[in-house]
Amino acid sequence: DAGVIQSPRHEVTEMGQEVTLRCKPISGHDYLFWYRQTMMRGLELLIYFNNNVPIDDSGMPEDRFSAKMPNASFSTLKIQPSEPRDSAVYFCASSFRTNAYNEQFFGPGTRLTVL
Amino acid sequence: GENVEQHPSTLSVQEGDSAVIKCTYSDSASNYFPWYKQELGKGPQLIIDIRSNVGEKKDQRIAVTLNKTAKHFSLHITETQPEDSAVYFCAVRGNTPLVFGKGTRLSVIA
Numbered sequence: 001d002a003g004v005i006q007s008p009r010h011e012v013t014e015m016g017q018e019v020t021l022r023c024k025p026i027s028g029h030d031y032l033f034w035y036r037q038t039m040m041r042g043l044e045l046l047i048y049f050n051n052n053v054p055i056d057d058s059g060m061p062e063d064r065f066s067a068k069m070p071n072a073s074f075s076t077l078k079i080q081p082s083e084p085r086d087s088a089v090y091f092c093a094s095s096f097r098t099n100a101y102n103e104q105f106f107g108p109g110t111r112l113t114v115l
Numbered sequence: 116g117e118n119v120e121q122h123p124s125t126l127s128v129q130e131g132d133s134a135v136i137k138c139t140y141s142d143s144a145s146n147y148f149p150w151y152k153q154e155l156g157k158g159p160q161l162i163i164d165i166r167s168n169v170g171e172k173k174d175q176r177i178a179v180t181l182n183k184t185a186k187h188f189s190l191h192i193t194e195t196q197p198e199d200s201a202v203y204f205c206a207v208r209g210n211t212p213l214v215f216g217k218g219t220r221l222s223v224i225a
Contacts, residue, residue, distance in 0.1 A: 004158070033212065042217035043159070043204065056211075091158050103149070104213060106158030
């Protein structure tokens with residue numbers, strides 16, 4: 001298995017532009033998580049899906065952030081409009097039937113820089 | 116919600132020495148405690164985990180101990196090697212998905 005795939009790996013954009021981050025979870029996994037990592041705040045859970053349905057988006061910082069999962073093999077995280085404070089590494093992770101004991105598998109991340 | 120505190124934020128050890136990283140949590144209902152290792156340019160990867168009904172678990176040079184009464188757990192790495200240099204995250208899970216600590220940057224000096 002190729003693991004969790006994220007694209008792009010690096011994104012540099014200017015303030016005000018729309019940014020779309022993409023994720024392909026591991027085949028067969030039914031949970032998908034989006035995280036943001038910064039030095040100040042560490043790893044923050046933004047939103048997670050179960051069977052393509054958003055379960056908890058309380059971590060999404062603002063209305064500028066939105067996430068979708070149109071099918072079991074694809075998810076997007078969109079920021080519109082982007083701001084310099086959105087600069088961070090964004091990770092996607094997936095797991096199978098999350099209960100108390102299931103490992104989350106992380107993608108390599110997308111490093112976003114907003115100028 | 117759950118609050119996870121991780122210490123220290125940075126740790127330097129000589130190759131061959133032991134390293135210990137500690138985490139505390141707030142929700143007594145939490146029942147799963149994994150540790151993730153993040154190497155440069157990569158996503159975090161699970162290295163060891165422990166469930167609430169176990170006090171200690173060991174896997175070769177790494178071990179995790181859990182004190183549910185005190186609500187803290189620790190990662191122990193013995194005979195450290197340069198390839199152990201990375202950022203380590205503790206995490207806690209109860210009725211919600213994982214809540215991560217802020218990470219410990221471990222440097223093993225050869």
